[in-house]
Amino acid sequence: MSVSADVFRLPLLPSVRDLLKLYNVKATKRLSQNFLLDPKITNKIVKIANIRNCHVCEVGPGPGPITRALLNRGCVSLTVIEKDPRFIPVLEQLVEAADGRMSVIMGDILSYNMGALFDQNLAVPWESEEIPQLRIVGNLPFNVATPLLIKWLECISNRSNAWSYGRIPMTLTFQKEVAERIVAQIGDHQRSRLSVICQYLCHVSHRFTIPGKAFVPAPDVDVGVVKFLPRVEPLIKLPFPLVEKVVRETFNTKNKIMFNCLRNLFPEPNRKQMVTEALNMADISPASRPIFLDVEEFGRICYAYKKLCDRDPKLFEYDYRSPRKEEGGNDL
Incomplete structure (x- = not known):
């Protein structure tokens, strides 16, 4: 690297707002785009991500407001993954100004595999408790945030994709309500499927809330910034699809008692007996919530x-939503 990441700062550039006007780029509602243009807030996100002297992947940079903060705060290298080609001219200006530290990948992060994104020498053994000098940061569009998070949690569980390099931390944005669900503790009315599947795999913290009015265009909701650090050992040592299915079906009816919450995991004619057996084996009260x-x-x-x-073995494939010839009417 020709320039130290510790001392490098971007040269003076037109503001993101001016570049959006220059290239006539507006947020697309279909893609849930909301631009965060306040440098005080983008700097705060990047400070929380702790990216100094790290190699960073930014997801969905858009016109690059967080990208600028990442480059200015001392990352060694920055790769951005962007789906919308309208932002490429804006991002290319940052590439030129970043003195070889930045690259742009056109792609859909929902299908993109980051398993070859970094140098393999940067990988750190998962069990060492050391965190690799790698980071993932993203101001996620609302319409992909939860599906992407669930996909990445499965990758964390099997140590694939970016997490083949070790326990890479993530700093991501979500609708405030989603952020609250992610970190919700026992007894919190926001506790949900996301609470359990995030917390059994990661240490999670809701770092701060961004008012909706800080975005352009302003969404109807505020936004939460959440930091994730994968655990050395998951709190539930079972395959992710099984854990996710059990937790998802349980929280489908989270205000009911557990006896009724678990019923959708089992087919008739032995549904009641199997729910009872599962709860007995788990030593969980049927009346708990x-x-x-x-x-x-x-x-x-x-x-x-x-x-x-x-x-x-056929039980795991059972889906109560599928048509069932053997059942007629209500099953309980």
């Missing part, structure tokens, strides 16, 4: 469900 269960208790339910699936 999902928001009052901790991750360890969900883990016991997942292990009980796995035992039942091991006994009947």
Whole structure:
């Protein structure tokens, strides 16, 4: 690297707002685009991400307001992944100004595999407890934030994609309500599927809230900045698809008692008996409610469900939403 990341700052450039006007680029509602143009806020996000002397991947940079802050705050290299070709001229100006530290990849992050994005010498063994000098940062469009997070959580669980390099931290934005669900603790009315599947795999913290009026155009909701650090050991040591299915079906009816929450995991004619058996094996009260269960208790339910699936391999494939010839009318 010809210029030290510790001392490099971008040269004076037109503002992001001016570049948007110059290239006549406006936010697209279909892509849930909202631009964060306040440098005080973008600098705060980047400070939380702790990217100094790190190699960074920014997801969905748009016109580059966070990109500028990343380059100015001392990342060694920056790769941005952008789906919308309208932003390429704006981003290319940053590439030229970044003195070889920045590259742009055109692609859809929902399908893009970051497993070859960084030098393999930067990988750190997962069990070492050391965090690699790699970071993922993104102001995520609302319409892809949750599906992308779930995809990445599965990658964290099997240490694939970017997490083949080790426990890479993420600093991401979500609608405030989604951010609150991610970090919600036992008894919180916001506790949900996201709470459990995020917390069993990662240490999570809701760092601050950005008012909606700070974005252009301003959304109807505020935005939360959440930081994720993958755990050395997951709190539930089972395959992600099984854990996600159990937690998802449980929280589909989270205000009901657990006996009713688990019913959708099992087919008739033995539904009641199997729910009872699962709860007995997990030592969970049938009258308890999902928001009052901790991750360890969900883990016991997942292990009980796995035992039942091991006994009947077809059970995991059961989906109560699929048409069922053997059932007619209400099943309970």
